[in-house]
Amino acid sequence: MHKKLKEEDIAICECKYDPCNPESACGESCLNALTNTECTPGYCRCDQHCMNQKFQKCEYAKTKLFKTEGRGWGLQADQNIKAGEFIIEYCGEVISSDVAKRRSHAYEAQGLKDAYIISLNSNYFIDATKKGSIARFINHSCEPNCETRKWTVLGETRVGIFAKIDIAVGTELAYDYNFEWYGGVTVRCLCGAANCSLFLGAKSQGFQDYYHVWEDGDERYTVENIPLYDSAEDEPFPKPASTEVPVKDESLVNDPAAGQKSLASDVKLEQDVTGKSVATDNNKEMEFGLEESGQVFPQTNAMISRIRSNSTCRNYNIGPSPSSKKRPQHTVNQKSKTSSKKYVSSKPVAELFASKQAQEEIRRYEELKNKAVSELNLLYDEIRPAIEEHERDSQDSVSTSVAEKWIQATCSKWKAEFDFSFSIIKNVMCPSNAAAQERLNPSSVDDAHNEIKYLMN
Numbered sequence: 001m002h003k004k005l006k007e008e009d010i011a012i013c014e015c016k017y018d019p020c021n022p023e024s025a026c027g028e029s030c031l032n033a034l035t036n037t038e039c040t041p042g043y044c045r046c047d048q049h050c051m052n053q054k055f056q057k058c059e060y061a062k063t064k065l066f067k068t069e070g071r072g073w074g075l076q077a078d079q080n081i082k083a084g085e086f087i088i089e090y091c092g093e094v095i096s097s098d099v100a101k102r103r104s105h106a107y108e109a110q111g112l113k114d115a116y117i118i119s120l121n122s123n124y125f126i127d128a129t130k131k132g133s134i135a136r137f138i139n140h141s142c143e144p145n146c147e148t149r150k151w152t153v154l155g156e157t158r159v160g161i162f163a164k165i166d167i168a169v170g171t172e173l174a175y176d177y178n179f180e181w182y183g184g185v186t187v188r189c190l191c192g193a194a195n196c197s198l199f200l201g202a203k204s205q206g207f208q209d210y211y212h213v214w215e216d217g218d219e220r221y222t223v224e225n226i227p228l229y230d231s232a233e234d235e236p237f238p239k240p241a242s243t244e245v246p247v248k249d250e251s252l253v254n255d256p257a258a259g260q261k262s263l264a265s266d267v268k269l270e271q272d273v274t275g276k277s278v279a280t281d282n283n284k285e286m287e288f289g290l291e292e293s294g295q296v297f298p299q300t301n302a303m304i305s306r307i308r309s310n311s312t313c314r315n316y317n318i319g320p321s322p323s324s325k326k327r328p329q330h331t332v333n334q335k336s337k338t339s340s341k342k343y344v345s346s347k348p349v350a351e352l353f354a355s356k357q358a359q360e361e362i363r364r365y366e367e368l369k370n371k372a373v374s375e376l377n378l379l380y381d382e383i384r385p386a387i388e389e390h391e392r393d394s395q396d397s398v399s400t401s402v403a404e405k406w407i408q409a410t411c412s413k414w415k416a417e418f419d420f421s422f423s424i425i426k427n428v429m430c431p432s433n434a435a436a437q438e439r440l441n442p443s444s445v446d447d448a449h450n451e452i453k454y455l456m457n
C-alpha cells in the first residue's frame with residue numbers, strides 16, 4: 001500500500017529549466033536531490049525535464065546477470081557507471097520487522113542458501129526472496145564499489161543501489177552487507193578482498209531484539225526513560241539564583257558512545273521570582289543547548305534524533321539506531337544527584353564588567369538567548385504529535401514544514417547563543433570604556449576569564 005503524500009509535505013525545489021541550458025533542470029544541485037528526495041511530478045517547475053525522478057521513472061544503469069564462482073548469481077555493469085550514479089532500486093515485498101524475522105527463520109529452516117532481506121527503516125524490511133528487482137542478485141563485498149542509499153520518493157522511503165566509485169563495464173557490482181545482514185546462519189565470505197571480514201554480516205546485529213516497533217502506550221519516551229546528564233562526580237560549585245550554565249563534563253565529550261543529549265521535551269520553563277525563565281527539575285542543562293559544543297548525553301530521544309539525522313539523509317537510521325541499543329545510564333530517579341551540578345552563572349560574569357553598557361548588552365543577549373531556547377522548547381511540544389505520527393507511519397522523516405520550523409528555531413537558538421557568547425568576548429577583548437576597564441579588580445578579571453572559558457566550552 002502506498003502512502004498518500006499530503007500536499008503540505010511536498011518538497012518543492014528552486015530549480016527552473018532553461019531550454020538554452022538543459023543542465024539547469026533538477027540535477028545533482030537540486031535542493032531536493034541534495035536531501036535525497038525526489039521531485040514530485042506536477043509540483044516541479046522543470047516539469048518533464050526534471051532529472052530528479054530516477055526511482056519513479058526507473059532510470060536504471062544497464063546491468064546484466066552472470067554466474068559467479070561459489071557465490072551463485074551476480075550482477076555486473078553493462079555500461080561504464082560514474083561514482084554517485086543511481087544504478088537500480090532494491091525492490092521487493094515491504095514487510096514489518098516481525099514478519100521479516102519470521103520469514104528469515106522460515107527460509108533458513110527451508111534450507112534457502114541465499115538471503116534477500118534488507119531493512120527499509122526502523123519498522124519495515126524489503127524481502128526480495130520471491131518478488132523483487134534484479135538488484136536482489138547483487139552480492140556482498142568487503143571492498144564494495146556500490147552502496148545502498150535511502151531516498152524519499154513521493155513521501156515514502158525507498159532503497160537504491162548507487163555507485164561508490166567509477167565502475168567500468170563488465171565489473172561485478174557489490175555492496176557491503178556487513179551492517180545489515182539478515183541471512184541467519186554464518187556464511188563464509190568469498191569476496192576475495194584483502195580486508196575481507198571472512199563472514200557475511202560480520203558486523204551485523206541481524207534480527208536482534210532491540211528492533212523497536214512503535215505502539216500506543218510505548219514507554220520509550222516517558223520521562224522515566226529519558227536519561228539525564230549525571231554530574232554527580234562534578235565538584236560543587238556555587239549555584240546562582242537565576243540563570244545557570246552547566247559546565248561541560250569532559251568524560252561525556254570524549255565518549256562518543258554516550259549518545260546524544262536528551263531534548264527539550266522534558267524541560268519546563270517556569271518564571272522565577274525575578275520573572276525570568278528558568279528550567280525546572282532535572283534538565284537545566286537543556287536551557288543552554290550544549291549539543292553544539294559537542295556535549296552528549298547518554299541516551300537520545302529517538303524521534304528528534306531523526307529530525308537531526310535527516311539533514312544528512314544518506315543512509316540515515318537504517319534499522320535500529322546505534323543509540324537505541326544502549327540502556328540509559330542515568331534516569332530521573334537519580335534526581336538528587338543532579339542537584340550537585342556544577343554551574344557557572346552568566347549574571348556575575350556581566351557584573352564583572354565595569355561598563356554599564358557592557359553589562360546591559362550581555363544581559364540583553366542573555367535574555368534573547370533564553371527566549372530562543374524557550375521558543376524551541378515550545379515548538380518541540382507543538383511538533384511532537386507530528387513526529388510521533390511519522391514514527392507510526394514508519395517514515396524516516398517528518399514533513400518539510402515541520403522540519404523547516406524546527407531548523408529555523410534551532411538556528412535562532414544557535415544565533416542567540418553565539419551573540420551572547422560573542423558579546424562577552426567582545427567586551428573582554430575590546431572594552432568600550434578603557435577607563436572603566438582599568439578600575440576592574442585584577443582578580444575579578446581572572447574570575448571572569450575562568451567563567452568565560454567555562455561558558456565558551
Ligand SMILES: C[S@@+](CC[C@H](N)C(=O)[O-])C[C@H]1O[C@@H](n2cnc3c(N)ncnc32)[C@H](O)[C@@H]1O
Nearest residue numbers: 071072073113114115136137139140189190191
Ligand atoms: C542478495 S543474494 C545475492 C544473489 C545470490 N548470489 C543469488 O544467486 O541469488 C545474497 C546471497 O548471495 C550469496 N553471497 C553474496 N555475496 C557473497 C559473498 N561475498 N560470499 C559468499 N556468498 C555470497 C549468499 O548466499 C547470500 O545469502
